[in-house]
Amino acid sequence: MQQRTKIAILTGPTAVGKTAVAVDVAERLGTEILSADSMAVYRRMEAATAKPSAADRARVPHHLIDLADPTEPFTVADYRAAAVAQVERLTTEGKIPLFVGGTRLYLAALTQPFATGPAPSPEFRETLMGRGSEELHAELAAVDPVTAAWVHPSDRKRIVRALEVRHLTGRPISEVQAESRDQPGLYDAAWVALVRDREEIYRRVDARVDEMIAGGLVDEVRGFLDEGLTPDTPAMAGHGYKEIMRALLGEYSLDEGIRLLKRNTRHYVKYQLLWLKGQPGVRFVRADQPHEAVVEQAAEHFRTELPAGR
Numbered sequence: 001m002q003q004r005t006k007i008a009i010l011t012g013p014t015a016v017g018k019t020a021v022a023v024d025v026a027e028r029l030g031t032e033i034l035s036a037d038s039m040a041v042y043r044r045m046e047a048a049t050a051k052p053s054a055a056d057r058a059r060v061p062h063h064l065i066d067l068a069d070p071t072e073p074f075t076v077a078d079y080r081a082a083a084v085a086q087v088e089r090l091t092t093e094g095k096i097p098l099f100v101g102g103t104r105l106y107l108a109a110l111t112q113p114f115a116t117g118p119a120p121s122p123e124f125r126e127t128l129m130g131r132g133s134e135e136l137h138a139e140l141a142a143v144d145p146v147t148a149a150w151v152h153p154s155d156r157k158r159i160v161r162a163l164e165v166r167h168l169t170g171r172p173i174s175e176v177q178a179e180s181r182d183q184p185g186l187y188d189a190a191w192v193a194l195v196r197d198r199e200e201i202y203r204r205v206d207a208r209v210d211e212m213i214a215g216g217l218v219d220e221v222r223g224f225l226d227e228g229l230t231p232d233t234p235a236m237a238g239h240g241y242k243e244i245m246r247a248l249l250g251e252y253s254l255d256e257g258i259r260l261l262k263r264n265t266r267h268y269v270k271y272q273l274l275w276l277k278g279q280p281g282v283r284f285v286r287a288d289q290p291h292e293a294v295v296e297q298a299a300e301h302f303r304t305e306l307p308a309g310r
Contacts, residue, residue: 004187004188005087005091005097005186005187005188006096006187006188006189006190006305006306007087007096007097007098007099007110007111007187007188007189007190007306008029008096008097008098008099008189008190008192008302008305008306009036009098009099009100009107009111009189009190009191009192010022010025010098010099010100010192010194010298011036011099011100011101011102011107011191011192011193011194011276012102012193012194012195012272012276012287013102013195013201013268013269013272013273013276014102014201014205014208014239014265014268014269014272015201015204015205015207015208015265015269016194016195016196016201016204016287017194017196017204017287018100018101018102018194019050019052019056019100020291021194021287021291021294021295021298022098022100023052023056023059023060024291024295024299025098025295025298025299025302026060026098027059027060028295028296028299029095029096029098029299029302029303030095031090031095031096031097031098032060032061032062032063032090032095032098033052033060033061033062033063033098033099033100034062034063034064034083034086034087034090034097034098034099034100035062035063035064035065035099035100035101036064036099036100036101036102036103036106036107037049037050037065037101037102037103037106038079038103038105038106038238039235039238040064040065040066040101041064041065041066041067041068041074041079042066042067042068042069042070042074042235043066043067043068043069043070044069044070045070045220045235045238045241046215046220047212047215047216047217047220047240048212048217048220048238048239048240048241049238049240050208051065052065063086064079064082064083064086067079067082068235070224070229070233070235070236071227071229071233071235073120073122073234074234074235075120076105076106076109076114077109079106079109080106080109080110080114080186083099083106083109083110084186087187096302096306098302102272104272104275108185109186110185110186110187110189111185111186111187111188111189112185113177113185114185114186117165117169117173117176117177118164118165118168118169120161120164121164121167121168124163124164124167124168125160125164125232128160128163128232129230129232130232133153133154133155133156133159134153134154136156136159136160136163137151137153137159139163140159140162140163140166143163143166143172144162144166144172144173144174146172146174147162147172147173147174148162152267152271154264156232156237156242157234157237161173190281190283190301190302190305190306191279191281191282191283192282192283192284192285192297192298192301192302193276193279193282193283193284193285194285194286194287194294194298195273195276195284195285195286195287196286196287196288197288198269198270198273200288201269202266202269205262205265205266205269206262208265209240209258209261209262209265212240212261213258217240217244218244218248218254221241221244221245221248222248224236224241224245225245225248225249229245230245231245231246231249239261239264239265239268240261243257243258243260243261243264244257244258244261283297283298283301285297285298285301
C-alpha cells in the first residue's frame, strides 16, 4: 500500500500571531510556506489581509497568495488544485509542505473528504443580490436545515453556495457532501494550533483593526467600490471589506463599521477556537510563551511527525 503524503499545518485563530512563528518554523524545517488564508488569495487586497511582508517573503518563499483578482470567482476547489500542485513540488524536493492559516474550508479541503458539487452559477447568484444574509439563512433553513444548523446567519458566502447547490441539483449541499464521506481526505496532517487566552486575542483583534484603518483600508475599499464591486462580491465577504464597504455605501457610519468589524472578527475567533478544539490530533501551543519556545515546540512536533521526505 502506497504511503500517503503528509503535510504540516500551523494554524490558530485570527490575530494569534501565526506569521512571525511560521517564518521561523519554516526556516528550521528548511521548507516553504503555503498560505491557507481565503483573503490572501486575492491580488490588490492588502490592508485587511495580513499578508506576509516583503521581508518575510525574502526569508522564506510563500505560495498560494495573490492567485486571483477580486473581480474573479475563486472557489475552494480552485484553492485545492493550486495547493496540490505545490505539495507535489515540495515533496518531490524532499521538503515538508507547511500550510499556515486559519481558513477552515481550505484546511478541510486538504485533510477531509471533499465534494466539489456543481460549478458556481453567476445567474443564480445575481438573483440573490440585494437580499440580506439573515433572510437567505432562513430560506436555507427551510430547504436544508442540516447545513443551516452549522452555518452562521452572517456567513453569506456559505449560505449562497448552499442555496446555489440546492437550486442547481435539487438536493441539499449536505447530501452532496455526504456522498464523499467514505473517501479519505487528500493528505494526512500534523497539526499545531497557536492559542492565547481569548480576551488577549480579542485585544489583539482590536489593535489589528486599528492598524488596518491606519493602513488605508477605507481608501482600498473605496477603490473597489469605484470598480463596481459590491458587498455581494465574494472577495468582499472577508472581515474588513464587507463592514467598511457597507459603511461607505451609507448603511451606517464609518465608526459603526469599525465597531462591527471588531465585533464580527471576535465572533469569528470564537468560531475558530471551537472548531480547532473539535479537531482530532491537534497539538496546542501557547503563543504567549517566549517566541523561541513557541517556534521550537511547533518545529519539533513537525519534525517528529513528518520527517523530511516522507
